[in-house]
Amino acid sequence: MENKVILTMRGISMTFPGVKALDHVDFTLRQGEIHALMGENGAGKSTLIKCLTGINAFESGEIRVDGIEGPVVNHSTLDAQKKGISTVYQEVNLCPNLSVAENLFIGREPRTKIGTINRREMNTRAAAIMKELQIDIDVTENLENFSLAIQQMIAIARAVDMECKVLILDEPTSSLDDHEVEKLFILMNKLKAQGVGIIFVTHFLEQVYAVCDRITVLRNGQLVGEYPIADLPRVKLVAAMMGKDFDDLASIKGDMAVDLSHADYYIEAQGLSHKGTIKPFDFTIKKGEVVGLTGLLGSGRTELARVLYGADKAQTGTMKVNGKEVKINAPIEAMQLGMGLLPDDRKAEGIIADLSVRENIILAMQAKQGVFRQISMKEQQEIADKYIEMLSIKTASRETLIRQLSGGNQQKVILARWLATDPDFLILDEPTRGIDIGTKTEIQKLVLKLAKEGKSIIFISSEIEEMLRTCSRMVVLRDGVKVGELTDELTQNHVMQAIAGGDTDE
Amino acid sequence: MNKLKKLTKQTLFLPIFCMLLVMLVNVIYDAACGNFAFSFFSISLRNGVLYGRLIDVLNRGSEVAILAVGMTLVVSSSAGTDISVGSVMSLSAAMCCMLLAGFGVSSANELQVPLVVGLLAGIFLGCVCGAFNGFLVAYLDIQPMVATLILFSAARAVGLLLCNNLIVYIRDKSFKVLGGYLGFIPTPIIIAAVCVAVTTILLKKTALGLYIQSVGINKKASRIAGLNSRKIILLCYIICGLCAGIAGIVNASRISSADTNNIGLNYELDAILAVALGGNSLGGGKFNLAGSIIGAYTIQAITTTLYAIGVSSDQAPVYKAVIVIIIVAVQAPPFKQYMSKRAAKRALARG
Numbered sequence: 005m006e007n008k009v010i011l012t013m014r015g016i017s018m019t020f021p022g023v024k025a026l027d028h029v030d031f032t033l034r035q036g037e038i039h040a041l042m043g044e045n046g047a048g049k050s051t052l053i054k055c056l057t058g059i060n061a062f063e064s065g066e067i068r069v070d071g072i073e074g075p076v077v078n079h080s081t082l083d084a085q086k087k088g089i090s091t092v093y094q095e096v097n098l099c100p101n102l103s104v105a106e107n108l109f110i111g112r113e114p115r116t117k118i119g120t121i122n123r124r125e126m127n128t129r130a131a132a133i134m135k136e137l138q139i140d141i142d143v144t145e146n147l148e149n150f151s152l153a154i155q156q157m158i159a160i161a162r163a164v165d166m167e168c169k170v171l172i173l174d175e176p177t178s179s180l181d182d183h184e185v186e187k188l189f190i191l192m193n194k195l196k197a198q199g200v201g202i203i204f205v206t207h208f209l210e211q212v213y214a215v216c217d218r219i220t221v222l223r224n225g226q227l228v229g230e231y232p233i234a235d236l237p238r239v240k241l242v243a244a245m246m247g248k249d250f251d252d253l254a255s256i257k258g259d260m261a262v263d264l265s266h267a268d269y270y271i272e273a274q275g276l277s278h279k280g281t282i283k284p285f286d287f288t289i290k291k292g293e294v295v296g297l298t299g300l301l302g303s304g305r306t307e308l309a310r311v312l313y314g315a316d317k318a319q320t321g322t323m324k325v326n327g328k329e330v331k332i333n334a335p336i337e338a339m340q341l342g343m344g345l346l347p348d349d350r351k352a353e354g355i356i357a358d359l360s361v362r363e364n365i366i367l368a369m370q371a372k373q374g375v376f377r378q379i380s381m382k383e384q385q386e387i388a389d390k391y392i393e394m395l396s397i398k399t400a401s402r403e404t405l406i407r408q409l410s411g412g413n414q415q416k417v418i419l420a421r422w423l424a425t426d427p428d429f430l431i432l433d434e435p436t437r438g439i440d441i442g443t444k445t446e447i448q449k450l451v452l453k454l455a456k457e458g459k460s461i462i463f464i465s466s467e468i469e470e471m472l473r474t475c476s477r478m479v480v481l482r483d484g485v486k487v488g489e490l491t492d493e494l495t496q497n498h499v500m501q502a503i504a505g506g507d508t509d510e
Numbered sequence: 511m512n513k514l515k516k517l518t519k520q521t522l523f524l525p526i527f528c529m530l531l532v533m534l535v536n537v538i539y540d541a542a543c544g545n546f547a548f549s550f551f552s553i554s555l556r557n558g559v560l561y562g563r564l565i566d567v568l569n570r571g572s573e574v575a576i577l578a579v580g581m582t583l584v585v586s587s588s589a590g591t592d593i594s595v596g597s598v599m600s601l602s603a604a605m606c607c608m609l610l611a612g613f614g615v616s617s618a619n620e621l622q623v624p625l626v627v628g629l630l631a632g633i634f635l636g637c638v639c640g641a642f643n644g645f646l647v648a649y650l651d652i653q654p655m656v657a658t659l660i661l662f663s664a665a666r667a668v669g670l671l672l673c674n675n676l677i678v679y680i681r682d683k684s685f686k687v688l689g690g691y692l693g694f695i696p697t698p699i700i701i702a703a704v705c706v707a708v709t710t711i712l713l714k715k716t717a718l719g720l721y722i723q724s725v726g727i728n729k730k731a732s733r734i735a736g737l738n739s740r741k742i743i744l745l746c747y748i749i750c751g752l753c754a755g756i757a758g759i760v761n762a763s764r765i766s767s768a769d770t771n772n773i774g775l776n777y778e779l780d781a782i783l784a785v786a787l788g789g790n791s792l793g794g795g796k797f798n799l800a801g802s803i804i805g806a807y808t809i810q811a812i813t814t815t816l817y818a819i820g821v822s823s824d825q826a827p828v829y830k831a832v833i834v835i836i837i838v839a840v841q842a843p844p845f846k847q848y849m850s851k852r853a854a855k856r857a858l859a860r861g
Binding site (some may be wrong): 334336345353355358368370376378421 | 715716717718720721723724727728730731732733734735736737738795796
């Protein structure tokens with residue numbers, strides 16, 4: 005059965021300075037289908053979406069929407085919304101200082117008779133929407149008080165509530181845990197049954213096969229093809245995305261197993277805590293060891309790392325680095341001890357959006373050297389070029405502003421920033437979020453390589469599989485408490501059980 | 511064609527363009543009046559000192575240019591403006607003159623303390639004011655506008671207290687030099703040049719420029735990357751206070767007195783405007799010091815031009831406002847986008 009086509013994009017092209025972002029790309033969406041848009045970082049997925057929603061102006065091509073005469077050109081997301089196209093982006097684009105209800109109804113607030121905002125109705129309706137999604141929160145509280153995951157769900161709820169024909173989900177799941185993803189899928193299927201066409205952009209292959217009907221693959225701004233899901237098994241999909249056969253990830257650890265029993269401790273911490281985020285915990289890591297922090301979102305895995313790094317100052321406990329007792333009051337002090345932190349919220353705590361790739365790379369190194377010992381321009385350029393090449397960062401030049409890069413490439417720049425400081429201890433919080441599968445493997449390999457050089461690494465990820473591949477020990481957290489450590493029998497099942505509480509079997 | 515395009519893409523293109531526009535108005539006006547068309551640019555020696563409209567612009571614009579240096583850094587690092595600089599100018603001048611004349615003396619023919627002591631005390635007080643503002647903004651997270659509002663209203667009053675509500679005249683010749691002439695060049699021009707030069711060197715030779723911009727764009731991320739965001743913002747406010755102190759003393763020297771009620775009156779607005787005219791976003795982040803300086807002199811050029819044309823001083827702000835609206839609108843992103851779209855369309859039509 006072929007459903008009615010509700011959206012067609014034909015021959016869409018667009019150039020960014022120095023890069024052909026889209027080259028005559030076609031895309032077709034039918035009523036009541038979930039259509040995956042796949043591709044590596046910089047393949048043009050987000051750009052294509054932005055052309056559709058009016059954020060980017062495309063240079064040539066045509067968009068047609070069912071029920072609207074003639075070609076459609078949107079000039080803003082508002083414009084697109086009016087035509088029934090709603091979007092939820094990779095990073096939450098809501099106002100953190102407004103309440104949940106206000107965020108849900110921005111720009112279309114229910115009015116009273118005299119034209120003021122009818123807050124009571126707004127709050128009741130917002131509460132109803134949240135209830136339907138089984139999210140139990142107070143809608144009058146400010147958005148910033150909720151976790152990224154909840155914020156993401158609210159963004160989706162907002163889009164869904166706007167009576168859309170086409171719903172675009174741009175990496176909606178990258179900050180959600182499994183349970184929340186499950187909820188989202190139920191919601192997506194419900195919308196699908198109502199006849200909404202959903203464009204689903206994601207890097208998680210399992211999710212594609214769990215909900216999608218059809219896949220369109222892009223590579224380097226060009227269309228590779230459109231396939232019904234049954235015709236494109238996983239391996240072929242990866243091959244289509246990468247344009248080459250894909251070497252199996254599972255094999256990377258094997259030869260890397262190192263005996264650490266004689267290695268020195270890098271960090272020995274006792275009873276560290278930070279009020280409101282993490283209860284007192286002990287933690288040790290040896291030189292050359294890769295430790296994973298695992299737990300659900302909000303379990304304290306990010307917070308534990310932040311305390312070690314001094315991003316949140318430890319309020320109790322003692323900490324030894326290289327056997328010497330230290331007190332870390334600010335990140336710079338941790339950096340002087342050889343630490344580095346790649347934060348999980350790339351947009352808020354990672355990138356300096358309006359600075360160039362070069363400046364973003366040398367920033368931490370410069371901070372470590374101090375304000376008066378400026379790194380010469382020549383040296384800066386060499387360092388930037390070195391890491392652009394080493395991590396194959398896709399950028400028009402080293403002077404391109406980092407905000408013009410795709411999410412994955414931004415992440416690589418931040419990674420480069422820390423590698424440039426030559427750290428002894430690196431905390432990687434969700435380093436592979438929003439990154440394509442090829443780069444993921446690269447980063448995992450890099451982690452193991454760094455460990456082999458004697459560096460200690462904390463690896464935090466929502467994907468247990470990925471941690472199993474890289475970590476030799478896992479610290480499990482639940483509700484802000486460190487509940488245990490796993491060294492032997494690191495299997496997915498085992499870890500899941502530990503996270504869930506050990507007594508719940510699947 | 512391509513070269514022209516490249517030229518217009520330069521960050522300093524618009525500020526310079528606006529400056530030139532103001533100059534062009536002068537040329538046209540002079541020509542229309544039957545004067546020598548380029549009399550705006552003519553510089554001569556009269557009574558052994560430089561004389562001319564251009565010199566006048568550079569001389570009179572010095573205070574705003576000095577303020578613009580500090581204001582640029584404040585805007586960049588804290589995404590806010592320091593509205594106290596005018597009042598702080600007045601306070602610094604009061605402090606300096608009070609020390610030089612002695613408390614309660616309204617007219618001094620002899621200096622009570624060495625000139626240097628008075629000057630340094632005035633400038634130091636400016637720095638203290640800056641530090642106060644900076645502390646409120648950086649460490650107590652108070653909105654810059656609100657934080658600096660305190661000294662905006664209080665500093666001038668404190669200055670009046672220091673001067674015992676008097677206008678303190680300093681009739682010593684050595685004090686007049688700062689606002690007068692050094693050889694044949696007006697001293698304020700030299701002082702402004704030194705301020706700009708020192709700041710430029712500081713920004714070029716250290717990583718301070720990178721730090722300030724980084725903090726201005728993303729405070730949280732900068733902290734994680736090892737910058738002490740609070741300290742950097744504090745430093746910017748101290749520099750801004752320093753600049754206000756210097757500007758205040760130059761202004762006092764110019765009129766040989768601490769006229770606390772009038773020194774630096776409304777200067778904060780010109781300083782902020784200078785930063786905006788220079789193409790800097792008042793939302794913080796990237797900055798362009800040269801743009802701000804050009805902006806400062808553009809404001810002075812507009813004022814001088816209006817006077818030259820014969821607009822009375824109480825009507826001048828109206829004309830000034832119109833010109834400023836045009837300049838700011840030309841630099842606004844939507845206008846730029848419109849122009850580049852038009853250019854693209856034309857290029858398309860031509861094939």
